[in-house]
Amino acid sequence: MHLRHLSLTDFRSYPHAEVDLAPGVTVLLGRNGQGKTNLVEAAGYVATLGSHRVAQDGPLVRAGADSAIVRATVVHQGHESLVELEIVPGRANKARLNRSPMTRQRDVLGTLRSVLFAPEDLALVKGDPSERRRFLDDLLVARQPRWSAVRADYDKALRQRGALLKQASHLWRAPSRAGRSGGSGRSGPQLTAGQTLEEARAGALATLEVFDEQLAQIGAALLYARLRLLRDLRPYLQEAYRTISDSETPAQVTYRSSLAPGSAEATAVEAGEVPEQEQLRTAILSSIEAVRTQEQERGVCLVGPHRDDLLVTLGDLPAKGYASHGESWSLALGLRLAGFHLLRHDLGTDPVLVLDDVFAELDSGRRERLAELVADCEQVLVTAAVHEDVPDRLLGAQGQVLDVTLGEVVRRA
Incomplete structure (x- = not known):
């Protein structure tokens, strides 16, 4: 090509x-x-x-x-x-x-x-998690363009669920003594005619659970695809880093999910395994339930692929904060070249x-x-x-x- x-x-x-x-x-x-x-x-x-x-x-x-x-x-x-x-x-x-x-x-x-490497790619090692998530997702789309639609669907579900959390956050923060509409004062939650605070909260929660399911369904598909991609990418990264750096110190990447710490799925993901998509969907729902109160208080989505990260390590140490400038360049190059060789293998062309x-x-x-x-x-x-x-x-x-x-x-x- x-x-x-x-x-x-x-x-x-x-x-x-x-x-x-x-x-x-x-x-x-x-x-x-x-x-x-x-x-x-x-x-x-x-x-x-x-x-x-x-x-x-x-x-x-x-x-x-x-x-x-x-x-x-x-x-x-x-x-x-x-x-x-x-x-x-x-x-x-x-x-x-x-x-x-x-x-x-x-x-x-x-x-x-195409695979593009630029000075901005140092952020893959030294930057925020969003840079590493973008690297994975862009490579996923280059490998199979249909994942562009899944990313778009996930972003839409995330925006909708986030908007609901933000809109309904005043309901969960309001004192429980608030009565029917008109009884909570001008600064209290706005309720519909004859509606109690408990009724409004129950309605918001029911709607939120619908969005929970939607986010978990699409998020599990995206997470599953990322994990498979990373599993296939690792050997190419190790070889590319070794060649560029002329070093025998192993380069490794570990997926850090936002699933509930200690859960079987979170442990499996960190060990480099790829749980089945249905297992991931159930794990996302369970993890959402575990942080329900925090989400309601903060008005933000705390679980899902949008909160995940990649841990890039050299030997036993995280590259961010420990790798030298030259090592960081070699790691960033290694990640891009690993993506190139993976695409070459999958597509049968460069x-x-x-x-x-x-x-x-x-x-x-x-x-x-x-x-x-x-x-x-x-x-x-x-x-x-x-x-x-x-x-x-x-x-x-x-x-x-x-x-x-x-x-x-x-x-x-």
Whole structure:
């Protein structure tokens, strides 16, 4: 799989750009601020419908423009596909595949698969749990695009349940002596005519239990998929980290769920096992019940995949707080390369590998070992500020250099 052509209109700093690409290694070379990362960000957007730099689409549209358009011609097993995406802040984005409009933007997922590593990926080791959850879920969707719909369904159920908890929190905080409507004062809970506080609480609880079941059902599916993914990813991580770091210290990842501590399912998950989906659904419901009072008091959902984390360790120590800067880089690279090799194994073809400003952050040994690891990939896109940052072995007979200057992209002879 590779990108043959990338076309941008009003994307980031580009009023317009047409970039021809080829299999092998392509180096986008230029000083900082010239637009190199904007190009690979656009390629990543085609693959994931998201940016590795910002959470919202607004900044992707060039200042003063109403929308941005990204077009990508993708070659897979000799067949070409054209993906067209229109990014419209504040409105629904549009997607076309081979010039046919798609009902949902996510229907184009899977046309291009990519793995992108950027300096922001240090957050996989040093950052918040949300970064590690996103890593797992993005890889899950790259592996099987149908999980995009499951993620969307889970986010919707989470929002609905969270809104109910927040709306009903005043009912649980109100003094139990509050009587029927009108008897609790202006600052008390607003009850319907003739309704007691106990009746209002019972109604809210009944509605909440419906959302409990919905969250547990979808959450169990997502949790099950994450656990299977992590089980398959571990051996690739260990090998990638060992090669990049040239160290025999084992790298490991452990899933930390929000299930009730000490429960059979929580213990199994932490041991690297994958309980059945129905077991996970029941465990989520039991865990929700165990924190019911806390959720009612705080008005937030405390159990589910949205509260989970990955523990990344080197030897017996957590990487966060203990790993050196070089070790952290090697771990983050190892996680991305593990994802690449897992996709290569599953798909029978290489996803596009993007290395955004990576080599400048590595010492000479890690540079050479990384270059050796990626030299046989079908297509590698590399951004660099200076030519010296890129190992010579990556610019062999098939390598090409594109000079990027203030939004102009020119192939070097």
